[in-house]
Amino acid sequence: MELRSNVPDGPIEKKWDSHRFNLKLVNPANKRKHTVIVVGTGLAGASAAASMAELGYHVLNFTHNDSARRAHSIAAQGGINAAKNYQNDGDSVWRLFYDTVKGGDYRSREANVYRLAQVSANIIDQCVAQGVPFAREYGGLLSNRSFGGAQVSRTFYARGQTGQQLLLGAYQALMRQVHAKKVKLFTRHEMLDVILVDGQARGIVTRDMVSGKVESWTADAVVLATGGYGNVFFLSTNAMNCNVTAAWRAHRRGACFANPCYTQIHPTCIPVKGEYQSKLTLMSESLRNDGRVWVPKEKAVSEAIRKNQKSPNDVPDDGRDYFLERRYPSFGNLVPRDVASRNAKMVCDEGRGVAVSGLGVYLDFRDAIKRDGLDVIKEKYGNLFDMYHEITNESGYERPMMIYPAVHYTMGGLWVDYNLMSNVPGLFVLGEANFSDHGANRLGASALMQGLADGYFVIPYTIGGYLASNKAAKVGNDHAAVKDAMAGVNARVDKLLAAKGKRPVDHFHRELGKMMWEKCGMARNEAGLKEALAEIPKLREEFQRDVNVPGSASSLNQALERAGRVADFIDLGELMVRDALERRESCGGHFREESQTEEGEAKRDDENFCHVAAWEWKGDGQAQTLHKEPLTFENVKLTQRSYK
Amino acid sequence: MNVTLRVWKQPAPNQPGRFESYPAKDIPAEASFLEMLDIVNNQLESEGKEPIAFDSDCREGICGTCGIVIDGRPHGPGKAITTCQLYMRAFNEGDTITLEPWRAKAFPVLKDLVVDRAAFDRVIQAGGYISINTGNACDANALPVAKLDSDRAMDAAACIGCGACVAACKNASAMLFVSAKVSHLALLPQGQPERRTRVVAMIEQMDKEGFGNCTNESECEAECPKEISVANIARLNREFLLAKLLT
Numbered sequence: 013m014e015l016r017s018n019v020p021d022g023p024i025e026k027k028w029d030s031h032r033f034n035l036k037l038v039n040p041a042n043k044r045k046h047t048v049i050v051v052g053t054g055l056a057g058a059s060a061a062a063s064m065a066e067l068g069y070h071v072l073n074f075t076h077n078d079s080a081r082r083a084h085s086i087a088a089q090g091g092i093n094a095a096k097n098y099q100n101d102g103d104s105v106w107r108l109f110y111d112t113v114k115g116g117d118y119r120s121r122e123a124n125v126y127r128l129a130q131v132s133a134n135i136i137d138q139c140v141a142q143g144v145p146f147a148r149e150y151g152g153l154l155s156n157r158s159f160g161g162a163q164v165s166r167t168f169y170a171r172g173q174t175g176q177q178l179l180l181g182a183y184q185a186l187m188r189q190v191h192a193k194k195v196k197l198f199t200r201h202e203m204l205d206v207i208l209v210d211g212q213a214r215g216i217v218t219r220d221m222v223s224g225k226v227e228s229w230t231a232d233a234v235v236l237a238t239g240g241y242g243n244v245f246f247l248s249t250n251a252m253n254c255n256v257t258a259a260w261r262a263h264r265r266g267a268c269f270a271n272p273c274y275t276q277i278h279p280t281c282i283p284v285k286g287e288y289q290s291k292l293t294l295m296s297e298s299l300r301n302d303g304r305v306w307v308p309k310e311k312a313v314s315e316a317i318r319k320n321q322k323s324p325n326d327v328p329d330d331g332r333d334y335f336l337e338r339r340y341p342s343f344g345n346l347v348p349r350d351v352a353s354r355n356a357k358m359v360c361d362e363g364r365g366v367a368v369s370g371l372g373v374y375l376d377f378r379d380a381i382k383r384d385g386l387d388v389i390k391e392k393y394g395n396l397f398d399m400y401h402e403i404t405n406e407s408g409y410e411r412p413m414m415i416y417p418a419v420h421y422t423m424g425g426l427w428v429d430y431n432l433m434s435n436v437p438g439l440f441v442l443g444e445a446n447f448s449d450h451g452a453n454r455l456g457a458s459a460l461m462q463g464l465a466d467g468y469f470v471i472p473y474t475i476g477g478y479l480a481s482n483k484a485a486k487v488g489n490d491h492a493a494v495k496d497a498m499a500g501v502n503a504r505v506d507k508l509l510a511a512k513g514k515r516p517v518d519h520f521h522r523e524l525g526k527m528m529w530e531k532c533g534m535a536r537n538e539a540g541l542k543e544a545l546a547e548i549p550k551l552r553e554e555f556q557r558d559v560n561v562p563g564s565a566s567s568l569n570q571a572l573e574r575a576g577r578v579a580d581f582i583d584l585g586e587l588m589v590r591d592a593l594e595r596r597e598s599c600g601g602h603f604r605e606e607s608q609t610e611e612g613e614a615k616r617d618d619e620n621f622c623h624v625a626a627w628e629w630k631g632d633g634q635a636q637t638l639h640k641e642p643l644t645f646e647n648v649k650l651t652q653r654s655y656k
Numbered sequence: 657m658n659v660t661l662r663v664w665k666q667p668a669p670n671q672p673g674r675f676e677s678y679p680a681k682d683i684p685a686e687a688s689f690l691e692m693l694d695i696v697n698n699q700l701e702s703e704g705k706e707p708i709a710f711d712s713d714c715r716e717g718i719c720g721t722c723g724i725v726i727d728g729r730p731h732g733p734g735k736a737i738t739t740c741q742l743y744m745r746a747f748n749e750g751d752t753i754t755l756e757p758w759r760a761k762a763f764p765v766l767k768d769l770v771v772d773r774a775a776f777d778r779v780i781q782a783g784g785y786i787s788i789n790t791g792n793a794c795d796a797n798a799l800p801v802a803k804l805d806s807d808r809a810m811d812a813a814a815c816i817g818c819g820a821c822v823a824a825c826k827n828a829s830a831m832l833f834v835s836a837k838v839s840h841l842a843l844l845p846q847g848q849p850e851r852r853t854r855v856v857a858m859i860e861q862m863d864k865e866g867f868g869n870c871t872n873e874s875e876c877e878a879e880c881p882k883e884i885s886v887a888n889i890a891r892l893n894r895e896f897l898l899a900k901l902l903t
Contacts, residue, residue, distance in 0.1 A: 063790040078711065079777050081817055082719045098797060134793070141793035143786045143846050145810040152800025170810060176718055177813060184785035191781040199774065222766055251713040286684055290691050291715045402741060405686075468790045516701035518694065562706045567668060568767040570709055571701055 015268065015626055015641045018429040019123040024647050025105075028127045031430070035477035043068030046479050047231040049216055050074070051203045051258050054083035055175075055460060056443025057237030058182035059467030065194035067472055072229055073186070073195050074218060076202045076253060076573075081183040084239055084251040085463060088175025089296045091159055091167035092139075092460040094132040099156050103164040105129045111162060112458060113648045115348065116423075116451020117600035117616060119271070121624070122647055123430060124448045131469040132461050136168055138468055142181040146170050160297060160456025161346050167457045172296060172395055178460055182467070202573065203258045204501045206234060206265045206439065207487075207494055213262075213439035214487045215494060217501045221573060224566040226501050228494045230487045232479055233438045235471060236262060237463075240422035240444040242275065244581045244588065245533070246525025248419035249281060249294040255577035256584050259426050259445050267434040268626035268639060270427035270447035272584065273592035276454050276601045277534050278420035279352035282403055283372035287522075292418040293403055295396050297456060300345045300352070302380040302389065303413070306332045307364040307373050314364045324366065324374055324412050335359055343655040350453050350534075350601045351655055353417035354614075357534050360416075367414050376412035417534060421459060423450040423601065424591075427626040427641075431474035432466060435626075438478065442466035447624065452600025505565050508575045513558030517574045520555045521581065527551070528585050532592050537605040541593040548586045555582060587627055587636060594638060597621045618650050657683050659747055661696065662754045663708050666765050669772075673765065675754075678708070689732065689742040690715065690722065708755075709768035715740040717881060720816030723823065724769050725756040730820035730879045738818060738881045758819050760828035761866040773819050775865040776833060782861035783854040784837040786846050805843050812839040814882045821876035821884075827868030832876040834862050835892035836884050842895055852899040859896055 020031040038046065046069050050061040053075040061073040077083060095108040108129040113120060140146065140154070146168050147155040159167035170177040189195040200221040207215035207228065215230035241256035242248035263269045280299055281292045308314045308324075309331055316322040335355055337344045345352075356373045359365065366372045381389050386409065390397070397408045404414070425447040426434050432448070433440050443463040450458060487494070531544035555578070563569040598607045598614035599621070607615045622643050627636040659680045666673030678700075683692045690712050697707035713721040722739040726732030732742045747753060755769060763771040813836070821832035838855050841847035847854075870889055877886045 059790070066789040077713065077719075078721065078773060079817065081777075082713060082721050084714065084719070086719050087714045087716060096796070134791075136796045137793035138788075138790060140796040140799075141786065141788045141846055143809070143813075143841050143844050145806050145813050145840070145844070146796075148801055148803045148806045150803050152802055152806075153797045171814075173718065173814065176816075177810075180813065184780060185788075185790075187777065187781045188785045188787060190777075197777075199777075251719060252715060253713050285686050288684055288687050288691050288695055290688070290694055293716050402737070402743075405743075405745060472790065512704065514702055516698040518698050519702075560701055560704050562701055562704050568709055568770065571697075571707055 013435065013628060013639055015427065015435060015639050016429060017121060017641060018431060019121070020430065024123060024126045027123050028130055032473050035473055036480035038476045038480045040068060044070055046070065047072060048233050048235060048475060049229055049231040050235045050237060051216065052083065052237035052239060052445070053077070053080035053183070053186065054085040054237060054239055054443060055179055055182055055463030056467040057083070058179070058186045059464050060235055060237060060442055060471045061195050062182065062185035062189050063468050063472045064475060065189035071189070071195040072198070072231060074198045074201045074203055074216070076200065076221065078199055080186055080197060080199065081180060083179060084254050085179045085460070086176045087251065088460055089172045089294070090298065091157065091169035091174045091457040092135065092178065093166050093457040094136045094168060094461065095129050095166060096133050096136060098154060099165045101164045103166045107164065108132060108166065110648055112449070112455060113451070114653065115453060115455040117453050117653060118451065118618070118622065118645060118648070118650050119599055119643065120449055120451030121643060122645060127470070128449050128462060128465050131465045134469055135461060135464045139178055139181050142185060144170065144177045144181045161343065161348055162455070175460060178464065182464070203238070204261060204504070204576070205497045206262045207497045208265050208436065209487050209491060209493045210484070212437045212484060217497045219501070219505070222568050224564070224569065226498060226505070228489050228498050230489060230494065233440065233475060235440040235442060236426065236445050237442040237467065238445045240425070241581070241584055242419045242422050244524065244585050245419045245528050246521050247284060247289060247292050247529070249278060249292050252291060255580070257577050257580045260580040260584055262426060262434070262436070262439060264629050265436065266629065267436045267439055268427040268628050269424070269587060270624050270626040271424035271591065272588045272627065273532065273595060274423035274452050274601060275419055276349065276421040276423060277353040277417040279349055279356060279417050280375065280415045281418035282400065283367040283414050283416040284369055293399070294418065294420060295400060295415070297349065299375060299393060299396060302392070303345065303375040303377050304334055304379060305336050305345050305352070305356070305373055305375055306334045307359045307366060309333045311363045314366055317366050318368060318370060333359070333364070340655045347655045348453070349456070354534055354603050356417055367416065372414040372416045374412035375415045377408065378412065381409065421454055423447065423452060423454055427624065431477065432470055433474065433478065438482070440471060440475065442471060452602070504576070505572065508559070508561050508572060508579070509565060511556060511559045511561065513560050515558050515560060517559055517561065517571055517578050520551060520559060521578045523551055524578070524582055524585050528588065532589050535603040535605055536592050538593065541589050544589045545586065545593065548582060548589065552582045555579065590635065591625055591627065594625060595621055616652060657685055657744060657747070657749045659683065659750065660752045662752060663768065664756045665768055667767065669764050669766055683744055685745050687744050688715070688740060689726070689744060690740050692744055709770050711770050712740055717741045718816060720818035723758055723818050723820060725758065725823055727754050730758065730823040731881055736881055736883050758823040760822045762828065762830070763819060763822065775867070776817050776819065776830070778865060779830065779834060779858055779861045780837065783850065783857035784841070786841060787850060799845055801845060809840050809843040812836045812843070812884065812888055815884050816882055818881065820879045820881060822867065824875040824879040825868065826875070827871060829870045829876070830862050830867035831870040831889045831892060832880065832884055832886065834858050835888035838895055839888040839891050842891070851895070852903050855892065855895040855899050856903070
C-alpha cells in the first residue's frame with residue numbers, strides 16, 4: 013500500500029489557495045442530496061457539522077455524551093494560538109508555522125502545519141463573531157498572552173476556560189443547525205463500527221446507550237472527530253469517557269493508525285494519591301511563569317519529607333536543587349513541556365521525589381510571593397491555588413505545591429492526507445483523532461487551533477472535493493455490508509456480557525495503564541517495550557476470560573460501555589508499544605533511552621526516522637504492517653532542539 | 657472510612673424507583689465522592705451485580721455532566737463545586753449519605769442517578785446563539801467591546817449547563833440557565849441583531865419543556881457550581897419585557 017499525502021505542488025504559502033481552487037465544487041442545489049456522518053461534537057466535530065450544514069449538506073451528528081456541549085474540548089484551560097500579530101511583536105503566519113514545526117520536533121507534515129497557521133487568524137474572527145468572550149483590554153480590543161514558552165504573544169484566551177468558551181461557540185452554531193433541521197443530532201449514541209462498501213466509508217453502526225438498540229446509518233462520507241486516546245494509560249487528564257473505540261474500529265476496517273506512540277505528557281498535574289484514583293487534574297502551565305521547580309538535593313531529605321518528618325519549608329536554599337534552572341539556564345522553569353516532564357521523572361527516579369508515592373516535585377511560589385506580594389500572586393493564579401487546595405487539602409501559598417507529569421494529549425492518530433482523508437476513501441478524520449499537525453510534541457494552545465481549523469476551515473472545502481468526484485450509488489440499510497457490520501457489533505456486545513468472570517472492567521484498565529505508563533510513557537527502552545509486548549496478550553486473554561459485565565445489552569449499561577472501550581484500549585496499547593519499539597530515536601514527547609546525547613538530552617535520528625509510521629491492520633492475532641510516509645522539510649531547516 | 661449510601665435505584669425511565677442501601681467500606685478520606693462510587697461499583701461488578709448508574713466525565717468541574725443530589729443538595733455540601741469536586745473528607749465516619757437524581761419534570765430519570773437534560777439543548781436550539789455562518793466574520797478587532805461588558809458576558813457564559821439550578825428550585829425553574837445565555841449574548845454587540853427575538857424564543861421553549869417559574873428565592877444561585885448570579889434573571893425579565901413591548 014502506498015500512502016499518498018496529496019500535498020499540492022507549488023510554494024508552501026500558495027498550496028492551500030491553489031488547492032482550494034483546484035478542488036471540485038458541489039453545486040449548491042446538489043449539496044442537500046449528500047448526507048455526511050460526523051462522529052463527535054468537540055471543537056472539530058461540532059464546527060465541522062455546523063459548517064457543512066451551513067453549506068447545505070445533510071449532516072448526521074453523533075456523540076456518546078448526553079449533550080453536544082460536554083465533549084472534552086471543554087476542559088482546555090490555557091488558550092488558542094493565532095497569527096494575528098495584534099501585539100506588533102513580530103508574529104506572522106510564517107513564524108507560527110515555524111514554531112509549530114520546530115515544537116513538533118520535525119515530525120509533522122510541513123504543508124498541513126502551514127495551512128493551520130494560515131487559517132488560525134480566521135478562527136479568532138469566527139469565534140468573536142459567535143460571541144466568544146475572549147479577554148479584552150480596556151480599549152475594548154482583544155488581549156493576548158505568551159504561552160508555553162512562545163517568544164511572541166499570540167495566545168487568545170477566555171480566563172482559564174478557553175476550551176469551554178470555544179466549544180460553546182461551536183455548540184451554539186451546531187444547535188442553530190439542529191433547529192434549522194440541517195443537522196440531525198444523536199446524543200448518548202456510541203459509534204461501534206464503520207461500514208465500508210466497495211472500499212469506501214459509507215456509514216456507521218451505533219449503539220443507543222439508553223435503549224441499547226444497535227442501529228446502522230448510511231451516508232456519502234464519514235467524518236470522525238472522536239478525540240484522543242490518552243485514557244489508554246487509565247490515569248490521564250482526559251475525561252472518563254474519552255476513548256479510542258471509533259478510531260480503532262476504523263483502523264480495523266483498514267484505516268492506518270499513525271505514530272501511535274506519540275503521547276504528550278503535561279508537566280504540571282497534581283500527583284497521584286492512591287490506587288483508587290480515577291483521573292488526574294491538570295493545572296495551567298502558566299504557573300511555571302512564577303513558580304520555581306525543585307526537589308531536595310539529598311535523597312535522605314526527600315525520604316524524610318515523604319514520611320512527614322520534615323517540611324519542605326525547612327529545607328534551606330543550599331539543600332534545594334532547582335533542577336530546571338540548573339540544567340537549562342536560559343529557559344529555566346519555562347522549558348517546553350516534554351523537557352520539564354522528563355526532568356521531573358529523572359529526579360524522582362533518583363529517589364528525590366517528594367509526594368507520598370515518591371512521584372512528585374515542588375512548584376514553589378515562595379520567592380514570587382516575596383518579590384511581588386501575596387496579592388499579586390493571588391490575582392494571577394488564585395483560581396489555580398483554590399483548585400489545588402480543593403483537591404489536595406493543602407495551601408500552595410503556605411507550602412510549595414506538588415506537581416508531576418501526566419498524560420494529556422495524543423499526537424498520534426488515524427493517518428490522513430492533506431484533505432484530512434484517511435487511506436479509506438470517504439473516511440475523514442479531524443482534530444486530535446488524526447495525526448497530522450503536531451508531530452512528536454504539541455505546543456501549548458495549539459490543540460484548540462487545530463480542532464477548529466479542521467472543522468471550520470478545512471473539511472468544508474475538502475469534503476466537497478471528495479463528494480463532487482465520487483459518484484457512488486446510495487447505500488441502503490439492507491446492504492450486505494451493513495448487515496454484516498451490525499452482526500459484528502451485536503456479537504461483540506454479547507461476548508463481553510457472556511464472560512461473567514470475577515473482575516470488574518476497571519481492574520484490567522488499571523493494569524493496562526500501569527504497564528503503558530511504566531514501559532511506554534515518557535521514557536522507554538527496548539527491554540521494557542519487549543516485556544510489555546509479551547504481557548499485553550496475557551492481559552487480553554485474562555480480560556476475555558475473567559471480566560464481569562453485569563446487566564443486559566438492552567438498557568443503559570455503563571459497565572458494558574467501559575468494557576468495549578477497554579477491549580479496544582488493550583489492542584491499541586499493543587500497537588503503541590510496537591510503534592515505540594520500532595522508533596529507536598528520542599523525539600518530542602518521548603525519550604528513547606538508547607538515543608541520548610552525552611548530556612542526557614533527547615537525540616533525534618533524522619537519518620532513519622524522519623517519517624510518519626503508519627500501521628495497517630492485518631487481522632486479530634496478527635501484527636500490523638508498518639508503512640512509512642517520508643517527511644521532507646523544504647522550508648524549515650532540521651535542527652536539534654536545544655534549551656540550554 | 658466507612659459510610660452507608662442510600663441510593664435512588666430506578667431501572668428505566670417509566671418504571672418505579674426506590675431507595676436501596678449500599679455499604680461503602682474502607683474508603684480513603686482523600687478520595688473524591690465519585691471515586692468512592694467507583695470503589696463501590698467495582699465491588700458490585702466483581703460480584704456480578706449491577707453497578708449504580710451515574711453520569712460523570714471530565715471530573716474537574718467544567719463539563720457539567722455529573723450531578724447528584726446529595727443529602728438534599730444538588731452537588732452535595734460545599735460551595736461552588738460540582739459533584740466531581742466533592743471529597744470524602746466532607747463526610748464523617750459512619751455517615752449515611754442519601755443520593756438522588758436531579759428531580760424535575762423536564763429532566764426525566766433514565767436510570768438510577770442518570771437524568772435526561774436534553775431540554776436544555778432544545779432551549780439553546782430555540783435561539784441561544786448568534787446567527788453567523790462560518791466565513792462571514794469580519795476582523796476580530798473591528799468591533800471593540802468595553803472590557804466591563806465583555807467581563808460580564810464571560811461571567812454569564814461560565815454556566816456549565818449541569819442543571820443544578822433546576823434541581824435546587826422548588827419550582828424546577830430553568831431561569832438561571834436561560835438567563836445566563838440570554839445575558840451572555842445580550843451584553844455583546846455581536847448579539848444585538850437577534851436580541852429581541854432570541855429572548856422570546858428561548859422563554860417560549862423553556863415553558864414548553866415544563867420548567868417552572870421563578871419565585872425569586874435564589875436557591876439556584878446558592879447551589880450553582882459556577883456562582884452564576886441571579887442578577888442575570890433580573891436581566892432576563894427586563895430583556896423579555898422590552899422584547900414584548902418593542903416587537
